[in-house]
Amino acid sequence: MEEGPVVLLSTFYRGRNNIMTASCTMSMDFSPMVGVMLGPWDCSYRALLKTRECVLAIPGADLLAKTVAIGNCSGAEVDKFAEYKLTPCPAAKVKAPLIGEALKNLECKLIKNQQRVPET
């Protein structure tokens, strides 16, 4: 049911960079609009709603193991850039970092959100 590629989604919130893995991704339109489904239990969910910015980084096959590991731990407990030896690079238009080792990085602004769970 998941039609998009697995991506690494980075955020910058309260002075900290974070990354999560997301595979529920899809194109929404012929414009460059991408849909991503995040669980409200993810730290990244709150960061994205609060800052309305993120980077979607496309990992290559060399990042396979790290991509799975990043999706199995929480930014509340782990500095994932440090733990997985990834390089946060400044983006041009958002505060969320590019991932230096990714194949491509898309700087994104949140333009629409369907919030099913109230913020805590």
Ligand SMILES: Cc1cc2nc3c(=O)[nH]c(=O)nc-3n(C[C@H](O)[C@H](O)[C@H](O)COP(=O)(O)O)c2cc1C
């Ligand atoms: C391959 C893979 C795909 C994932 N896809 C999603 C997804 O599409 N949406 C989601 O909310 N969580 C997804 N996850 C789980 C999150 O990456 C995971 O909950 C992560 O710990 C969230 O990190 P954070 O709390 O630092 O934001 C995926 C995990 C893996 C390993």
